[in-house]
Amino acid sequence: MTTSEASGRLVIRGHLISDDRSIGDGAVAFDGDRIAFAGPAAEFETLPEAGSYAGVDVPAGSLLLPGxxxxxxxxxxxxxxxxxxxxxxxxxxxxxxxxxxxxxxxxxxxxxxxxxxxxxxxxxxxxxxxxxxxxxxxxxxxxxxxxxxxxxxxxxxxxxxxxxxxxxxxxxxxxxxxxxxxxxxxxxxxxxxxxxxxxxxxxxxxxxxxxxxxxxxxxxxxxxxxxxxxxxxxxxxxxxxxxxxxxxxxxxxxxxxxxxxxxxxxxxxxxxxxxxxxxxxxxxxxxxxxxxxxxxxxxxxxxxxxxxxxxxxxxxxxxxxxxxxxxxxxxxxxxxxxxxxxxxxxxxxxxxxxxxxxxxxxxxxxxxxLGLADEVGALHAGFRADLLVLSPDLRLRAVYRRGVELEPNNRAT
Missing domain, CATH: 3.20.20.140 (Metal-dependent hydrolases)
Incomplete structure (x- = not known):
């Protein structure tokens, strides 16, 4: 589903791969169009505000990559x-x-x-x-x-x-x-x-x-x-x-x-x-x-x-x-x-x-x-909420841009 505005507070769990990090049980949380958290899922669950994020179901084994x-x-x-x-x-x-x-x-x-x-x-x-x-x-x-x-x-x-x-x-x-x-x-x-x-x-x-x-x-x-x-x-x-x-x-x-x-x-x-x-x-x-x-x-x-x-x-x-x-x-x-x-x-x-x-x-x-090293290209708190959810063989399962979920096109799936 494609929406016209960011989807509020969401959290997605999977194998996070970004810059120099590979976290098998990772979590990426969005607050509007920004990343609020990206790291170990166990660490996210200890945050006082964790309960305010809606979980997004993705297939087991999914990879989480930056856009x-x-x-x-x-x-x-x-x-x-x-x-x-x-x-x-x-x-x-x-x-x-x-x-x-x-x-x-x-x-x-x-x-x-x-x-x-x-x-x-x-x-x-x-x-x-x-x-x-x-x-x-x-x-x-x-x-x-x-x-x-x-x-x-x-x-x-x-x-x-x-x-x-x-x-x-x-x-x-x-x-x-x-x-x-x-x-x-x-x-x-x-x-x-x-x-x-x-x-x-x-x-x-x-x-x-x-x-x-x-x-x-x-x-x-x-x-x-x-x-x-x-x-x-x-x-x-x-x-x-x-x-x-x-x-x-x-x-x-x-x-x-x-x-x-x-x-x-x-x-x-x-x-x-x-x-x-x-x-x-x-x-x-x-x-x-x-x-x-x-x-x-x-x-x-x-x-x-x-x-x-x-x-x-x-x-x-x-x-x-x-x-x-x-x-x-x-x-x-x-x-x-x-x-x-x-x-x-x-x-x-x-x-x-x-x-x-x-x-x-x-x-x-x-x-x-592009001079955007602190804005895109990695999964870190404060960065744009750009995220790919991929299968283990690198097929696209979901794509988020600025916190908005886009409909994956046929070529990409």
């Missing part, structure tokens, strides 16, 4: 965030919430300036309503040689005027931007983004190791000196491995620079661990090398997410989905994902990553990138 946080998704359920159609955008957001992604950035693909500005204005309104956490601009300052599913005809070198216009129309809701560090005046772009409170994210790049490493260092310095409360000091890397120079033993490339930065605390790397973009062994190796605290699991989901195989659009590109894999109709290149973040979490565990580590990378790491 998932996605830094990179382009849509779902037929809705594309690059469109300026509010109804379709809301449809996508509703689907993602009901699939367990309770916090998300809405990602834009590269497009003509007027189209990106119009879409950003629409998304800013949803962010102001609290439906999305902000906007991620994937471009347009990307390398045409590594454009992936991006339209090469609209890619350009950094343009300070366009950045100012995008920041203005986003009304403070632009949170991250993907850029290629080898482009002309990419350093100036990094400085400009940090000054506006926007996290630079390296991606869609043909840069070598030295250029990539230098840009990551600059981004860290600029973020550290930005002076925003709760602001991350780590830049991000847009879908590591995909659309960037791969590692070679004599030409290490951007991937090697990004991995080293992540392993030494200097970056957070996105992984599309959906079974299509990366081999399971690659996912497992990144967790082993960089650690879960430097990995953000993402979906890169497109409008086809939650829908059957068929023909779809990603921005201005025609996309064909077969067996859940999205590829450009024109040349067969991968074109975003069709998995939900819960499905990515499940695939990550199937790849051999321990569940507790995968949960960290799908919750508290992306929350930290």
């Amino acid at each position: 998932l946080v996605d830094l990179h998704c382009h849509g779902a359920a037929g809705g594309d965030f690059a469109s300026a159609d509010p109804a379709m955008v809301r449809r996508a957001v509703d689907f993602l919430h009901q699939a367990g992604t309770t916090t998300l950035l809405a990602s834009l693909v590269s497009a003509p300036p007027e189209a990106m500005l119009e879409a950003a204005g629409t998304l800013a309104g949803l962010a102001e309503e609290g439906l999305v956490e902000g906007i991620h601009a994937e471009g347009p300052f990307l390398a045409a040689s590594r454009c992936g599913a991006q339209d090469p005809s609209v890619l350009t070198d950094p343009d300070p005027g366009f950045v100012d216009a995008l920041v203005a129309v986003s009304r403070g809701q632009l949170r991250t931007m993907t850029y290629a560090p080898e482009l002309a005046d990419a350093d100036g772009l990094v400085e400009q983004l940090a000054q506006h409170g926007v996290v630079p994210s390296i991606g869609h790049t043909d840069a070598d190791l030295e250029t990539t490493a230098a840009s990551l260092r600059l981004a860290r310095e600029e973020l550290a000196s930005a002076g925003f409360d709760g602001f991350t000091e780590r830049p991000t890397v847009t879908h590591l491995f995909n659309a960037m120079t791969p590692p070679h033993h004599r030409r290490p490339g951007a991937v090697t620079a990004c991995l080293e930065a992540a392993a030494t605390g200097g970056a957070v790397v996105e992984l599309i661990a959906d079974g299509h973009h990366l081999a399971p062994e690659t996912v497992r190796a990144v967790f082993a090398l960089a650690g879960p605290e430097a990995v953000a699991l993402v979906t890169d989901s497109m409008a086809a997410t939650g829908l059957p195989d068929g023909d779809y659009r990603l921005g201005r590109a025609d996309v064909v989905v077969r067996g859940g894999e999205a590829r450009l109709a024109a040349d067969g290149r991968l074109a975003g994902g069709t998995a939900t973040l819960l499905e990515v979490l499940r695939s990550t565990v199937e790849a051999g990553v321990p569940l507790a580590e995968a949960v960290v990378s799908a919750t508290c790491v992306p929350a930290t990138v």
